[in-house]
Amino acid sequence: MTPFVRFDRVRRSFDGQTDVVRDLSLDVARGEFLTLLGPSGSGKTTALMMLAGFERPDGGVILLDGQDITRTAPHKRNIGVVFQSYALFPHMSVAQNVAFPLEVRGLSRATREERVGRALDMVRLAGFGDRLPAQLSGGQQQRVALARTLAVRPRVLLLDEPFAALDKNLRLDMQIEIRRIQRELGVTTVLVTHDQEEAMSMADRIAVMNAGRVEQFDTPETVYDAPSTRFVATFVGTANLLPGRLARDGDGWVLEAEAGGRLAIARPSPCTREGAAVLAARPEHLSIVEPGPDALPATVGMVLPLGPSLVHELALADGRPIKLVRPRTADGVRLRTGERVGVALRPGSPAAVFAQ
Numbered sequence: 001m002t003p004f005v006r007f008d009r010v011r012r013s014f015d016g017q018t019d020v021v022r023d024l025s026l027d028v029a030r031g032e033f034l035t036l037l038g039p040s041g042s043g044k045t046t047a048l049m050m051l052a053g054f055e056r057p058d059g060g061v062i063l064l065d066g067q068d069i070t071r072t073a074p075h076k077r078n079i080g081v082v083f084q085s086y087a088l089f090p091h092m093s094v095a096q097n098v099a100f101p102l103e104v105r106g107l108s109r110a111t112r113e114e115r116v117g118r119a120l121d122m123v124r125l126a127g128f129g130d131r132l133p134a135q136l137s138g139g140q141q142q143r144v145a146l147a148r149t150l151a152v153r154p155r156v157l158l159l160d161e162p163f164a165a166l167d168k169n170l171r172l173d174m175q176i177e178i179r180r181i182q183r184e185l186g187v188t189t190v191l192v193t194h195d196q197e198e199a200m201s202m203a204d205r206i207a208v209m210n211a212g213r214v215e216q217f218d219t220p221e222t223v224y225d226a227p228s229t230r231f232v233a234t235f236v237g238t239a240n241l242l243p244g245r246l247a248r249d250g251d252g253w254v255l256e257a258e259a260g261g262r263l264a265i266a267r268p269s270p271c272t273r274e275g276a277a278v279l280a281a282r283p284e285h286l287s288i289v290e291p292g293p294d295a296l297p298a299t300v301g302m303v304l305p306l307g308p309s310l311v312h313e314l315a316l317a318d319g320r321p322i323k324l325v326r327p328r329t330a331d332g333v334r335l336r337t338g339e340r341v342g343v344a345l346r347p348g349s350p351a352a353v354f355a356q
Contacts, residue, residue: 006061007060030065030186031186035192038210052077095129101152102116158192159189206219208235237282240280242259243257246274291342294344295342296343300337310334
C-alpha cells in the first residue's frame with residue numbers, strides 16, 4: 001500500500017554542522033494517527049515543521065499522496081497546524097477566527113458560514129461564535145484553534161504540543177475529543193509530544209525520536225512491551241535496569257544478575273546471545289516470590305498505595321533500588337518494611353534484554 005505521507009532520508013541541520021534530524025524515514029498511512037515522541041532537542045518539532053513547509057530539509061524527500069512537496073510553499077500544501085499557543089486573533093470573535101483562513105482562500109460568504117458552523121459543531125462550540133477569545137477557557141480556545149484548522153479541510157492535521165498549557169483533567173478531555181474528531185473525519189494526523197502517556201493513549205503508531213533519529217517506530221503496545229533500544233525502554237514508561245550475564249538454561253534463558261540471584265527468561269529480545277547484558281523490566285512485569293536460587297534477593301523499602309495498586313520500592317542485595325507494582329488484592333498480604341523477599345519475572349511477561 002502506498003503511504004500517504006513519506007519522509008525519505010530527510011535531514012536538517014541547525015547551524016550547518018549540528019544535525020537536528022538525521023536520515024528520517026517514515027511512512028504514514030492515510031487516516032493514521034502518528035505521534036512523534038521524544039525529549040527536547042530530539043528533532044520531533046523540526047520534522048513536523050518540515051512537513052508543514054515552515055522549515056526546509058537539507059536533504060531527502062517529503063511526499064504527500066505520492067507528490068514531492070519538499071520545496072512546495074506551505075500555503076499550497078493544504079496542511080493544517082494547531083500550535084501550542086493557539087494563535088487566535090484577540091480582536092476577532094470565535095466565528096471570525098474560524099472564518100479567517102477561508103476568507104484568505106477566497107471562499108464565498110455562504111460557504112464560509114456553512115464551514116464555520118460545521119467546524120464549531122464538530123468541536124462542540126455551537127453558540128460560541130460571537131464570543132471573543134478572552135471570554136473562553138484555555139480548553140475552549142484550543143477547540144477554536146482546532147475548528148479553524150478543520151474548517152479548511154486539511155489533507156493532514158499537525159498538532160504541535162497542543163495540550164502543554166492545559167491542566168491534567170482538561171488535557172485528558174481534549175485528548176479524547178481530538179481522537180474522536182480524528183476518527184470521525186479519518187484525517188491523517190501527526191502529533192508532536194514529549195508526554196509518553198499522551199503518545200501511548202492517542203497514537204496508532206509512535207515514532208520515538210532521540211538525537212535526530214527514530215529509535216523505534218511501532219504500535220504503542222510494541223513500543224512499551226518490546227522496546228528495541230535501551231533508550232526507548234527507559235524513556236517510554238518506567239523500567240528497572242538489571243545488569244548481569246545472559247546465559248542459556250536448558251530450553252530457556254537466565255539472567256545472572258550482578259546484584260545476586262538470577263531471573264528465568266523464556267525468550268530474551270532483542271539480545272539473543274550469551275554474555276554481558278542488561279534486562280529492562282517494567283514494574284508490573286515483576287512479582288514477589290519466596291526467596292530462592294531462581295529469584296533476586298531483595299528487601300522491602302517502602303509500600304505506597306496508588307489507586308487499585310501497590311507500588312513497592314525494594315533494595316537488591318547490592319543496594320540497587322527497583323520498583324514493583326502489584327494489585328492490592330493480589331494475595332491479600334501487605335509486605336512490611338525490612339521484610340526479605342524474592343523478585344521474579346511474572347510468567348509470560350516480556351523481557352527486554354540489551355547487550356552490554
